[in-house]
Amino acid sequence: MKNLIIIASLLLTAPIMAQTKVVKKNAVKANNFGITYSLPKTSLVIDAEVTKVTCKAGPYYKYAEKYLGVKDAVTEDKVYYELGKISLINKGLPDADNTYVVEFKPGTVAPYAYLTEEGLLCSINAEYTPEESELEVIKKKKPISDKVEDTSVFSEELLMAGSTAKQAEVAAKQIYRIRESRMNILTGEADNLPPDGEAMKLVIQQLEAQEKALTNLFTGILTKETEHYEVNIIPNDDLEKEVLFRFSNQLGIVDADDLGGVPVYMNLKAIERAPALDPKEAEKKEKALKGIVYNIPGKASIEILMNNKSLYKGEAQIAQFGSREGLAPVMFEDKKAPVKVFFYPETGAIKQIIQ
Incomplete structure (x- = not known):
């Protein structure tokens, strides 16, 4: 050999x-x-x-x-x-x-x-x-x-939706509401702003996690x-x-x-x-x-x-x-x-x- x-x-x-x-x-x-x-x-x-x-x-x-x-x-x-x-x-x-x-x-x-x-x-x-x-x-x-965990983000409105098509529509609306809330916080236009920088950072992270989990319902997970x-x-x-x-x-x-x-x-x-x-x-x-x-x-x-x-x-x-x-x-x-x-x-x- x-x-x-x-x-x-x-x-x-x-x-x-x-x-x-x-x-x-x-x-x-x-x-x-x-x-x-x-x-x-x-x-x-x-x-x-x-x-x-x-x-x-x-x-x-x-x-x-x-x-x-x-x-x-x-x-x-x-x-x-x-x-x-x-x-x-x-x-x-x-x-x-x-x-x-x-x-x-x-x-x-x-x-x-x-x-x-x-x-x-x-x-x-x-x-x-x-x-x-x-x-x-x-x-x-x-x-x-x-790996991204698909955490549970099913709201009452989403659960009450009858068909899959309707659930997808409700989930999409939730995603856009989250994006709007995040933008309002970042621009200072939200009605109830976080009291300090650390609190704002935590709120933004939570909103991003919710958006990611909802988006995964459409895009899937890799x-x-x-x-x-x-x-x-x-x-x-x-x-x-x-x-x-x-x-x-x-x-x-x-x-x-x-x-x-x-x-x-x-x-x-x-x-x-x-x-x-x-x-x-x-x-x-x-x-x-x-x-x-x-x-x-x-x-x-x-x-x-x-x-x-x-x-x-x-x-x-x-x-x-x-x-x-x-x-x-x-x-x-x-x-x-x-x-x-x-x-x-x-x-x-x-x-x-x-x-």
């Missing part, structure tokens, strides 16, 4: 992803002045925003245009789904095949490193504060819900609930028309093998890749790696499509397409000015060297 695909379920009640935690590791005599860490392999996290729209028709929808001039009233109860923004985040996973021990000489001044909880290298001889990832920002957004769906891919080669999941307007996101939905594809092509080495060259290079081993990631162009329409297009750094290099141990032996190195834990690449 060239590429590992992990499908995650809809994130309905899942807790918000905790921000990356880091751990400080000191190189001391007890651990032979060595700190164990792992280089990452790239996992691409595809996040799809899905909105569930629930439509509930009002009892007077047939009269919405006649009395209120509304032409797009909900005419039937139904549920459908909309596929929204597609995001792609680069996430690093510890590579068990690339775990190293960075060894400092006993004379080095207070050497230490920051690692993620999973053991990915963040910094050496420098304080490290993790940044909030795009994925964490996305998941912190509160689910969108446009409820929107936004959810997130994730797919994780660990690419080891190019991808062409890899099915991430399928989408249905009636069912939302369904599994990749469920023919009830339209496939959402990913195309991934390496645009920067380290040259392939034969086994002897690879073994020779591995033996030559000394000091702090880090990644020089490759790069890939990525496009996600549905119905030949591009939903996402961009580039990502891929550790698996790159190579590994080493920082010489002598860099860390200066007692007066110890070198500080910052890394990208997602890719294992060097971010900054401060001397």
Whole structure:
């Protein structure tokens, strides 16, 4: 299997992803002045925003245009789904095949490193504060819900009206009376004005709630609930028309093998890749790696499509397409000015060297 695909379920009640935690590791005599860490392999996290729209028709929808001039009233109860923004985040996973021990000489001044909880290298001889990832920002957004409660606003006159047509006429008159009352209060022409600003604000809010509830009897109610769906891919080669999941307007996101939905594809092509080495060259290079081993990631162009329409297009750094290099141990032996190195834990690449 060239590429590992992990499908995650809809994130309905899942807790918000905790921000990356880091751990400080000191190189001391007890651990032979060595700190164990792992280089990452790239996992691409595809996040799809899905909105569930629930439509509930009002009892007077047939009269919405006649009395209120509304032409797009909900005419039937139904549920459908909309596929929204597609995001792609680069996430690093510890590579068990690339775990190293960075060894400092006993004379080095207070050497230490920051690692993620999973053991990915963040910094050496420098304080490290993790940044909030795009994925964490996305998941912190509160689910969108446009639900409006259809509170009871049936007046005696409305209840006494015999037919639905007559009820619609009475309800429309109530709406216009509410609008007139609100306008009179705002312009100061009402007979009994609220005593102060706070009271006026409260009265206006109540009038608007009544108007909204009555209007819903004509226009209907639309409820929107936004959810997130994730797919994780660990690419080891190019991808062409890899099915991430399928989408249905009636069912939302369904599994990749469920023919009830339209496939959402990913195309991934390496645009920067380290040259392939034969086994002897690879073994020779591995033996030559000394000091702090880090990644020089490759790069890939990525496009996600549905119905030949591009939903996402961009580039990502891929550790698996790159190579590994080493920082010489002598860099860390200066007692007066110890070198500080910052890394990208997602890719294992060097971010900054401060001397």
